[in-house]
Amino acid sequence: MDNKDRLIIEALQNNGRIAISELAASLNMSDTPCLRRIRKLEQSGVIRGYKCCLDPKKLGYHVVIHAFVSLKSNSEEAGELFEKSIVNIPQVTECSVIIGHHDYLIKVVAKDLAHYESLLKKQISTIDCIAKIESTVELKSVFQRSTLPTD
Structure with a gap:
């Protein structure tokens, strides 16, 4: 390049x-x-695709939650089950494997806290391999970059 x-x-x-x-x-x-x-x-895969950027608030999503997820076991099967399940929840906009006390970090958009509670109880927590979820509500997004440095 x-x-x-x-x-x-x-x-x-x-x-x-x-x-x-x-x-x-x-x-x-x-x-x-x-x-x-x-x-x-x-x-070559440098350019993976093209997107349009949406404003979550204009679509009614006023709350952003970062949730730390711990699995019951660190087995390959548990990881695969979690990943295959969490991708099917459209309000989960990001999912990353992390190192530390937790196994995954997910980013969830919700209309309000009651909506997040419903997502948590009815969809996220029902994934069988999850042992624990710790949620943090984002108060304000200072900035989000959708661009990468090219140097």
Whole structure:
């Protein structure tokens, strides 16, 4: 990946819908080589896809919860069961395996605390391999980055 590729991915991270002609012009390139570079970045997996960013509050999700999940055992089967189950809950927007006192960290969006309580009791806690869940409510998001450094 050279400097032109880095400039392309920086531009696409900020505006994934930019027209190829506009992107190419901003980089002093013609359309075809610019598009060829983008396709190469897509095929190599550097560019995994394109998304639109939504405002959770505009969709009624006013609460963000970070929950630490501990499993009953550290077996491969328990991990697979948890991961296959948690991915099916659309309000869980992130799930990471972590090191420390807990096994997973999940990020959950909810309409309010009552909604989170319902999700917790009716969906999350029903996953058989879970031993314990510790939840933390996010008071304010200072910032969220959807871009990565390219250097």
